[in-house]
Amino acid sequence: MYTSAQAHKYLNQFSIKPSVQRTAIMEYLLSHRTHPTIEEIFLALSPSMPTLSKTTVYNTLNLFLENRVVQQLVIDEKNARFDVDTSSHAHFICKSCGKVYDIFNMPSALFEFPKNTGFSIQSVEISYTGVCEHCKES
C-alpha cells in the first residue's frame, strides 16, 4: 500500500502538478495493480471523495498516458485498462470473469522488436486469453 505522500512524490517525478484528485488516483494505481478500468477507479474513490467526477478520472488518466506515467492495455474489448508497471511483462485476461493478470518472468527476447519490418516500432503488447484458475473450478 502506498501513501498519498508517496503518490505525490511519484507525480513530481513526472512533472505533474499533484492536485488532490490526481494524487488520489495515483495512490490508487500504485496500490492496486489490478489493471483497473476508469469505472473501477471512480467507484473506489467516490466514497471518500464524493465530489469526484468521472470526467476527472478520464482526464487524469489521459494526462498520465501522455506523460508515460501509466500504460494503457488493449486486452479487454470492453474497457480501457491501466497499468502503472510500464516494464516488459505479459498479461492474461480471463474470458469468464474478465480479470486481467500479470505474467512476469517471460524470456526478455519476447519483448524485443522485430527487425527490418519497415515500421518504427515503439511498443509491444503480449496478451494471453483463456480461463483463470478460480473460474475453472466453478
Next chain:
Amino acid sequence: MYTSAQAHKYLNQFSIKPSVQRTAIMEYLLSHRTHPTIEEIFLALSPSMPTLSKTTVYNTLNLFLENRVVQQLVIDEKNARFDVDTSSHAHFICKSCGKVYDIFNMPSALFEFPKNTGFSIQSVEISYTGVCEHCKES
C-alpha cells in the same frame, strides 16, 4: 481475389449455411486481408447490396467468431477488427493512420504459451505499435 463460389465452399467447411449476405462478407474477408472493421465491411458491400444492414454485418461476424472462421483482433482501441488468417502471426498498428499490418515470419517460440501459470491459456495476441513507413515520410 476470391470468387463468391470459393467463399461459399469456405463457409461449408465450417458448416455455416451460406446465405447471400454471409457469402458476400466471407468473400470480402478472404479478398481483403486488411483486418477490416465492421464499418469498412459494411461500406464496401453496401453499394452492390443496398439492402444490407449493419446489424447483419455484426451478426455475421459474431457467427464467424463463434465458429472460429475468423479471429478478432484487440489491437485497435476504437473498433473491433477481424482476420481470416487464424494462424500464428503478429500485428502492427500505426498510431498515425490506424492501419493494421501483418508481421509474418516471427519465431514460432513467440506464440508458445507460458507453462505453470495456473491459467488455461487458449490464445495469444502479439501487437506492436508505432508509425508505419508511409506515415513516417509525411
Next chain:
DNA sequence: AATCAAATTTATAATCGTTGCAAAGATATA
C-alpha cells in the same frame, strides 16, 4: 488579505461502436 489570471474540476450533453428486440422476409419441409 484582496484581486486576478490560469489551471483544474465538474456536470451535462453529444458521439460512436455495439447489442437487444421484434417485425419482416426468405428458405426448407411436409
Next chain:
DNA sequence: TATATCTTTGCAACGATTATAAATTTGATT
C-alpha cells in the same frame, strides 16, 4: 400451399468515451 424455422432488417437502447462550457481552485501579484 401451409407451416415452422432461420435469417435479415431497422430501430431503439446501452455503455464507454469525449466535447464543452461553467464553476471552482490554485498561485502569483499587489
